[in-house]
Amino acid sequence: MQDRTHTAETEPGDEVTVAGWVHEVRDLGGIAFLILRDATGRIQIKFEKDEMDDELVETGLEAARESVISVSGAVEEEPRAPTGVEITPDSVEVIAPADPELPLDPSGKVDAELPTRLDNRTLDLRKAEVQAIFEIRSTMLRAVREEFHEVGCTEINTPKIVATGTEGGTELFPITYFGREAFMNQSPQLFKQLTAGSNLERVFEIGPIFRAEEHNTPRHLNEATSIDFEGAFCDHHDAMDVVEGVVKAAYEAVSEESADELETLGLGEEGDSEFSVPDGEFPRLSYEEAIERVNATGELDDQLVWGDDLSTEAEKALGSDVGGHYFVTDWPSEIKPFYIMDQDDDLSTGFDLMHPRMELVSGGQREHRYENLVEGFEQQGLDPAQFEYYTKMFKYGMPPHAGWGLGGERLLMTMLDLDNIREAVLFPRDRQRLSP
Amino acid sequence: MQDRTHTAETEPGDEVTVAGWVHEVRDLGGIAFLILRDATGRIQIKFEKDEMDDELVETGLEAARESVISVSGAVEEEPRAPTGVEITPDSVEVIAPADPELPLDPSGKVDAELPTRLDNRTLDLRKAEVQAIFEIRSTMLRAVREEFHEVGCTEINTPKIVATGTEGGTELFPITYFGREAFMNQSPQLFKQLTAGSNLERVFEIGPIFRAEEHNTPRHLNEATSIDFEGAFCDHHDAMDVVEGVVKAAYEAVSEESADELETLGLGEEGDSEFSVPDGEFPRLSYEEAIERVNATGELDDQLVWGDDLSTEAEKALGSDVGGHYFVTDWPSEIKPFYIMDQDDDLSTGFDLMHPRMELVSGGQREHRYENLVEGFEQQGLDPAQFEYYTKMFKYGMPPHAGWGLGGERLLMTMLDLDNIREAVLFPRDRQRLSP
Numbered sequence: 001m002q003d004r005t006h007t008a009e010t011e012p013g014d015e016v017t018v019a020g021w022v023h024e025v026r027d028l029g030g031i032a033f034l035i036l037r038d039a040t041g042r043i044q045i046k047f048e049k050d051e052m053d054d055e056l057v058e059t060g061l062e063a064a065r066e067s068v069i070s071v072s073g074a075v076e077e078e079p080r081a082p083t084g085v086e087i088t089p090d091s092v093e094v095i096a097p098a099d100p101e102l103p104l105d106p107s108g109k110v111d112a113e114l115p116t117r118l119d120n121r122t123l124d125l126r127k128a129e130v131q132a133i134f135e136i137r138s139t140m141l142r143a144v145r146e147e148f149h150e151v152g153c154t155e156i157n158t159p160k161i162v163a164t165g166t167e168g169g170t171e172l173f174p175i176t177y178f179g180r181e182a183f184m185n186q187s188p189q190l191f192k193q194l195t196a197g198s199n200l201e202r203v204f205e206i207g208p209i210f211r212a213e214e215h216n217t218p219r220h221l222n223e224a225t226s227i228d229f230e231g232a233f234c235d236h237h238d239a240m241d242v243v244e245g246v247v248k249a250a251y252e253a254v255s256e257e258s259a260d261e262l263e264t265l266g267l268g269e270e271g272d273s274e275f276s277v278p279d280g281e282f283p284r285l286s287y288e289e290a291i292e293r294v295n296a297t298g299e300l301d302d303q304l305v306w307g308d309d310l311s312t313e314a315e316k317a318l319g320s321d322v323g324g325h326y327f328v329t330d331w332p333s334e335i336k337p338f339y340i341m342d343q344d345d346d347l348s349t350g351f352d353l354m355h356p357r358m359e360l361v362s363g364g365q366r367e368h369r370y371e372n373l374v375e376g377f378e379q380q381g382l383d384p385a386q387f388e389y390y391t392k393m394f395k396y397g398m399p400p401h402a403g404w405g406l407g408g409e410r411l412l413m414t415m416l417d418l419d420n421i422r423e424a425v426l427f428p429r430d431r432q433r434l435s436p
Numbered sequence: 437m438q439d440r441t442h443t444a445e446t447e448p449g450d451e452v453t454v455a456g457w458v459h460e461v462r463d464l465g466g467i468a469f470l471i472l473r474d475a476t477g478r479i480q481i482k483f484e485k486d487e488m489d490d491e492l493v494e495t496g497l498e499a500a501r502e503s504v505i506s507v508s509g510a511v512e513e514e515p516r517a518p519t520g521v522e523i524t525p526d527s528v529e530v531i532a533p534a535d536p537e538l539p540l541d542p543s544g545k546v547d548a549e550l551p552t553r554l555d556n557r558t559l560d561l562r563k564a565e566v567q568a569i570f571e572i573r574s575t576m577l578r579a580v581r582e583e584f585h586e587v588g589c590t591e592i593n594t595p596k597i598v599a600t601g602t603e604g605g606t607e608l609f610p611i612t613y614f615g616r617e618a619f620m621n622q623s624p625q626l627f628k629q630l631t632a633g634s635n636l637e638r639v640f641e642i643g644p645i646f647r648a649e650e651h652n653t654p655r656h657l658n659e660a661t662s663i664d665f666e667g668a669f670c671d672h673h674d675a676m677d678v679v680e681g682v683v684k685a686a687y688e689a690v691s692e693e694s695a696d697e698l699e700t701l702g703l704g705e706e707g708d709s710e711f712s713v714p715d716g717e718f719p720r721l722s723y724e725e726a727i728e729r730v731n732a733t734g735e736l737d738d739q740l741v742w743g744d745d746l747s748t749e750a751e752k753a754l755g756s757d758v759g760g761h762y763f764v765t766d767w768p769s770e771i772k773p774f775y776i777m778d779q780d781d782d783l784s785t786g787f788d789l790m791h792p793r794m795e796l797v798s799g800g801q802r803e804h805r806y807e808n809l810v811e812g813f814e815q816q817g818l819d820p821a822q823f824e825y826y827t828k829m830f831k832y833g834m835p836p837h838a839g840w841g842l843g844g845e846r847l848l849m850t851m852l853d854l855d856n857i858r859e860a861v862l863f864p865r866d867r868q869r870l871s872p
């Protein structure tokens with residue numbers, strides 16, 4: 001586009017046309033400064049009122065904040081300018097004027113509540129901190145895919161419109177599909193399994209999942225991004241190795257490639273940082289060890305006994321005790337889903353990967369034996385006939401396989417210590433929010 | 437997983453345990469060969485009946501085709517074996533027996549109709565040709581993302597559950613969202629624009645789109661993968677440059693990284709290849725030139741006149757004439773959507789990228805002027821109030837921006853010369869098909 005020859009990252013000596021938003025105007029009387037902002041940063045534009053054309057000065061200084069303007073002129077060194085350079089403009093053009101009444105302040109000087117921010121996400125995304133979150137999200141997903149590539153996975157895309165949910169009819173959004181009832185998929189699990197059972201063997205998908213949960217909490221979304229792995233000839237140990245690699249790769253890439261964004265978020269090396277790349281292996285605690293450690297903290301009113309699930313309080317106590325990511329393995333079979341393989345009579349191959357703040361991953365080796373799977377559906381009160389499209393493939397040589405699902409927003413939220421999961425997604429969907 | 441120490445790509449001299457599917461058994465009397473298949477290829481297992489343990493021979497040779505087995509033994513050179521090596525087994529274990537009545541033949545010797553293949557996709561994916569398509573799909577998407585990264589784009593994920601469609605209520609699947617009416621999104625366009633209008637500036641998304649089209653043709657899907665770009669301070673020329681780069685990057689990566697898969701599909705350098713990396717710039721034909729060239733082919737019964745859309749027949753004639761990818765630009769404004777910017781009174785900035793077989797991309801510079809946009813909704817008979825969540829952001833400094841959407845399955849289908857778009861997606865959704 002001809003309006004722009006350079007970004008705000010320009011050097012002294014250049015004759016440039018920059019274009020971006022009016023971030024701020026500081027009028028000191030005889031001299032005034034306009035700070036222009038674009039994707040790369042900010043640059044100072046100097047207006048010397050007595051020495052410049054009146055119309056040019058007026059155009060620049062009367063442009064409302066957040067107006068889009070282009071400025072042509074020479075870039076000069078100016079140690080007092082925020083980036084050490086400034087432009088003396090030959091011409092200023094207003095490309096898209098902004099209404100002076102902004103619903104929120106992108107300079108971040110005036111705080112806005114989250115609903116106001118989400119209602120005006122375009123303006124909100126012009127804040128350096130918010131931009132940083134989504135730049136990091138992009139870096140994180142790229143690193144996750146590269147790690148999958150490294151360990152020999154094929155990327156797949158599975159359908160989001162489905163005839164039945166993974167675990168039956170609970171928590172599904174119903175769709176009208178050409179007069180038939182269908183649902184938005186709550187997990188790609190069945191489809192991952194159907195592809196891992198083929199020559200593809202190791203597959204991954206990053207895509208949306210939909211859950212009609214009534215919960216409206218800082219850690220639940222009704223539409224989320226799921227990072228999914230499934231591998232044939234893998235057991236739960238292999239699956240844990242893969243997810244540990246993926247999580248570490250995400251942290252490492254963000255540390256290396258998004259240092260500026262971490263700095264912007266106050267998570268850089270200079271700050272009182274909450275961000276650190278996990279070092280060493282993630283501890284793999286058995287369920288038995290986990291409940292013993294929880295009980296030993298003395299944080300819970302009632303001691304946990306064998307067969308109890310780990311409550312939010314128990315997870316919190318254990319997270320503080322461990323102090324980093326950890327797996328919980330060897331769960332009692334009865335508190336893991338029927339499609340997770342048993343190790344023996346009463347232990348499951350299911351595992352969870354925990355961050356001290358919350359659960360990130362649930363996975364395990366899958367039941368690949370046709371008879372056991374069909375029996376599992378029946379015991380669950382589900383009609384196996386409804387899942388025949390899936391179960392029948394288990395009659396034709398379904399290899400042992402294992403996999404997991406990792407919440408993309410939870411990974412980002414815990415990595416960046418965000419308070420609310422809605423900070424980790426551009427346009428969140430919750431019980432109340434359907435737009436933008 | 438302990439069952440497997442090596443894949444089928446093993447070397448002579450190794451002591452291995454391989455695991456995979458029984459692809460074929462050839463019993464020659466005193467000697468028999470079992471071909472074991474895994475993700476990496478095939479390997480021959482030799483059974484010398486008189487010299488080996490009877491139970492071992494029986495286990496191997498009685499395993500039904502497509503059963504999953506593991507085999508331990510020494511790898512030896514054998515020039516007559518398909519891959520030049522074979523395993524003399526010390527032990528054979530059946531891990532997952534297959535029903536001898538297979539609904540389709542993964543060796544590909546017996547053809548199956550597409551519906552049978554899709555009903556039994558796991559078995560179908562065990563065919564080398566089908567596996568190759570999805571390996572290439574994965575390579576293609578990876579290359580597309582890397583190209584976006586090269587040109588400074590941030591990856592975004594936008595919601596699939598929306599309050600209104602991009603162009604109103606047509607061709608949308610309705611959802612019940614906590615008692616409210618909502619829809620599955622038919623295009624991320626509005627959300628891409630809302631993010632490109634922020635500091636992110638250049639964004640891309642690869643994700644599902646949903647269209648309740650009644651069409652049931654070899655080139656339509658009701659759920660498809662859309663590759664989307666939107667860039668602030670971009671015009672339609674910039675947008676065309678980006679998509680041209682993306683398409684070429686996809687072809688180049690497949691050419692370089694998926695040579696074996698292309699060979700499997702008969703598209704390799706050896707074969708009578710339909711696959712070639714586009715060379716040179718894609719021609720950019722104005723609409724006026726396009727209709728002149730169509731008319732000059734003499735292929736159409738009725739000559740095209742200014743204002744006619746390009747029919748399928750016209751596209752076909754033009755595609756044969758041009759012989760490769762090409763853009764059509766400078767359309768009459770009245771046959772492009774209202775949200776596409778005009779160049780002047782009667783020409784639009786809209787463009788299409790065509791493959792000789794079909795349209796791949798539709799794009800253009802967007803209308804970024806608030807008043808014009810709201811007026812456009814009204815002229816279209818749409819209620820601007822329903823789109824206020826979107827239009828209101830245009831009041832606060834929305835820069836000029838341009839973008840496009842590229843059909844992921846169409847890109848793969850045309851690249852690999854597939855007959856039916858259902859070949860390009862694992863689990864297609866069409867008017868009839870809702871599972872698997």
